[in-house]
Every structure is written in C-alpha cells, then in structure tokens.
Amino acid sequence: MLHRRSLLALSVSAALAASALAIAPSARAAEPAPFSAAAFTAAKAKGGPILVEVTAPWCPTCRAQKPILSELRAMPKFKDMTVLTVDFDSQKDALRALDARTQSTLIVFKGDREVGRSVGVTERGAIEALLAKSL
Known part of the structure; x- marks a missing residue:
C-alpha cells in the first residue's frame, strides 16, 4: 500500500514529466537546419513561415543575432x-x-514569397517584427 507522501511524489513527478513533454515539441519545431535547395523548396511547398539566416562563424553581428533568434524561435x-x-x-x-x-x-x-529582409539588425524588437511578417 502506498503512503500519501509517495502518491503525492508520484503525482508531482508525472505532472513534471507531462509538462516537459508538452514543451519539448515546440522547442524543436523551429530549430535551424542547413540550407539546401531541396530543403528550401520543400519549405516553400509547405506554405508556412520560413526564415533564412545568412551567417558566418567569424561575424560579431551574427553572434549578437543568435541568442535573439533562439529566444524568438522558442515563442x-x-x-x-x-x-x-x-x-x-x-x-x-x-x-x-x-x-x-x-x-x-x-x-x-x-x-514561396519573400516578405521581408534585414541586414545587420541586432535589435530584438526589429527582428521579432521581421519574423512576424512571415506569419
């Protein structure tokens, strides 16, 4: 027979696991993938919003954009x-x-239609507004 404390601990564990599973798919949904003609064509055919990031590992502006884009993709x-x-x-x-x-x-x-573009922008609000144009 389980004690009340054990049942409570099981309930809390189950609730935490369920909430983690509910959050995980949305976090993975907008993870970046390498650009290829095939991936781009497939994304356009799907008809949804697409972000293409042109980046370089040595670029300080790209480094500044990365955490902002990561935060926005999680929304x-x-x-x-x-x-x-x-x-x-x-x-x-x-x-x-x-x-x-x-x-x-x-x-x-x-x-399949370009709706916005920015170069060198690192302001969160401006990047969010750009991404919102694709919705």
Missing part, C-alpha cells in the same frame, strides 16, 4: 517556422540564389 507564435541557415563562407550558390550579399542577413518568406 509559440514562431513554433511552425522553418529555419534554414546559409554559411556565408561556403554556400556561394545559395547566396546568389537569394541575392544575399553579406553575412548577418535575415530573409523571411511566407510560403
């Missing part, structure tokens, strides 16, 4: 956003296709 309103990252140094074909000329470029799409 429920951006949970269905597809995020693709373009490496500025090695993906020159993608840069040409996107007409992106510099690192720290953020491009948002609503389905």
